[in-house]
Amino acid sequence: xxxxxxxxxxxxxxxxxxxxxxxxxxxxxxxxxxxxxxxxxxxxxxxxxxxxxxxxxxxxxxxxxxxxxxxxxxxxxxxxxxxxxxxxxxxxxxxxxxxxxxxxxxxxxxxxxxxxxxxxxxxxxxxxxxxxxxxxxxxxxxxxxxxxxxxxxxxxxxxxxxxxxxxxxxxxxxxxxxxxxxxxxxxxxxxxxxxxxxxxxxxxxxxxxxxxxxxxxxxxxxxxxxxxxxxxxxxxxxxxxxxxxxxxxxxxxxxxxxxxxxxxxxxxxxxxxxx
Amino acid sequence: xxxxxxxxxxxxxxxxxxxxxxxxxxxxxxxxxxxxxxxxxxxxxxxxxxxxxxxxxxxxxxxxxxxxxxxxxxxxxxxxxxxxxxxxxxxxxxxxxxxxxxxxxxxxxxxxxxxxxxxxxxxxxxxxxxxxxxxxxxxxxxxxxxxxxxxxxxxxxxxxxxxxxxxxxxxxxxxxxxxxxxxxxxxxxxxxxxxxxxxxxxxxxxxxxxxxxxxxxxxxxxxxxxxxxxxxxxxxxxxxxxxx
Numbered sequence: 001x002x003x004x005x006x007x008x009x010x011x012x013x014x015x016x017x018x019x020x021x022x023x024x025x026x027x028x029x030x031x032x033x034x035x036x037x038x039x040x041x042x043x044x045x046x047x048x049x050x051x052x053x054x055x056x057x058x059x060x061x062x063x064x065x066x067x068x069x070x071x072x073x074x075x076x077x078x079x080x081x082x083x084x085x086x087x088x089x090x091x092x093x094x095x096x097x098x099x100x101x102x103x104x105x106x107x108x109x110x111x112x113x114x115x116x117x118x119x120x121x122x123x124x125x126x127x128x129x130x131x132x133x134x135x136x137x138x139x140x141x142x143x144x145x146x147x148x149x150x151x152x153x154x155x156x157x158x159x160x161x162x163x164x165x166x167x168x169x170x171x172x173x174x175x176x177x178x179x180x181x182x183x184x185x186x187x188x189x190x191x192x193x194x195x196x197x198x199x200x201x202x203x204x205x206x207x208x209x210x211x212x213x214x215x216x217x218x219x220x221x222x223x224x225x226x227x228x229x230x231x232x233x234x235x236x237x238x239x240x241x242x243x244x245x246x247x248x249x250x251x252x253x254x255x256x257x258x259x260x261x262x263x264x265x266x267x268x269x270x271x272x273x274x275x
Numbered sequence: 276x277x278x279x280x281x282x283x284x285x286x287x288x289x290x291x292x293x294x295x296x297x298x299x300x301x302x303x304x305x306x307x308x309x310x311x312x313x314x315x316x317x318x319x320x321x322x323x324x325x326x327x328x329x330x331x332x333x334x335x336x337x338x339x340x341x342x343x344x345x346x347x348x349x350x351x352x353x354x355x356x357x358x359x360x361x362x363x364x365x366x367x368x369x370x371x372x373x374x375x376x377x378x379x380x381x382x383x384x385x386x387x388x389x390x391x392x393x394x395x396x397x398x399x400x401x402x403x404x405x406x407x408x409x410x411x412x413x414x415x416x417x418x419x420x421x422x423x424x425x426x427x428x429x430x431x432x433x434x435x436x437x438x439x440x441x442x443x444x445x446x447x448x449x450x451x452x453x454x455x456x457x458x459x460x461x462x463x464x465x466x467x468x469x470x471x472x473x474x475x476x477x478x479x480x481x482x483x484x485x486x487x488x489x490x491x492x493x494x495x496x497x498x499x500x501x502x503x504x505x506x507x508x509x510x511x512x513x514x515x516x517x518x519x
Contacts, residue, residue: 013367013368016368017368017370017371017405017408018366018368018370018371019371020371025371027368030408031408051367052367056282057282058277058278058279058282059279059282059283087282087286089286090282090283090285090286090287091279091283093299093300098286098290098365099365099366099367100286100289100290100327100365101289101290101327101328101330101331101364101365102289102323102326102327102330104282104285104286104289104323107278107281109278111277111278112278115278138319138323139318139319139320139322139323139326140314140317140319140320140323141317141319142310142313142314142317143314144276144281144310180319208322208325209322209325210318210322211319211322213326
């Protein structure tokens, strides 16, 4: 897609496999995969968007992911990297780590802030590039909360303040939460640390079981484009906008549709950033 | 409520489909249990469970795409549901679970059958190709040790075809009708060091393969009459390996 893309976002785990050595699980880059991906991306700048770190797990994050990312950075340096603010591992009854099968939201508590802020600061140090946390979409209300943190936005704010990391503002996630939990997404964005937003995601979703899902399976809704137009002039550090779509939906959506979404994102970007 | 306790409770509640007490062993007071009970009874939580389940099913379905595509829809759904009910399908690296999933599917397939052949074929291809990423031809010196014990290679599989494979594939793609089950199977060995990952097995290799279902000392194999050259050939291609 010449001219449509200014940079690419890569999830390194998609180029990896898990290997067990005794009780320890390792994440290994499949030989040849990084080279193939680099060839496809040509000389475009690249940023990393991880999914396996489980940065909010009280039991411990996924050290194997970071060990893989160390090697990945040597082979394909990235401008910045991001992870999802949540957790996906818990201890089983014997204390061994098991996966929840789906990412779950963090409760907005001071303990959660301490856990994630400390880890985020360590990651910044480790990789020497900006580290971003993505606000998740979720369907749970009334998580245990400390009043001084308040809610999801307070949680993100407090982590960013303590760690020096940035936010990856996923506007479709904001939109899904706003629809499912009945709040005004513009008012929510006004409360976010917009001066620390470094990247924005837009995506499409679908309805299921009475909830709007962050399914990455379709076109970006107009409401999300409106949120992008609202946010960009208010978030001065944003370095890029990414259209997210799961590969299994690419054929159904078709090249023309994907091209249109990328062009629209590019037009909005240029209007507010370049001109 | 401490973060670890809350996450453990929430994670267990999401993972456990029915029955049992997911909060067992957690140090939660009455108020905390009540809070969790309200949360677990919410529409949002039930939807989270639905999403979790569909993701787990999706991962398993990706792991055995070919085999599952051959099964009648009801049977496919039944196996996937049974698999996820057992708490599987949670890992993003679904290939890591795939080998066990193939064994699980195989247990539910008639033997002999073309379906079982396809299941083992997909498993054998996956195993051998995964192993090939790291495979280095082993040094025969390892077979020189007096205490050498051999077993089937972890990335090796024997696949029995109950018809000529091309005829079977033509039947599976709908180009022709499925061939009848032959009483004499064509047997293929898959291994990470085999050129093209598979080849037809020779009778003396089959005998050795069957014998290696459990670890056997090399000295015992030689004593039983298995040829050293056959042992070496399977060893060099990863179809057999030394017990570490």
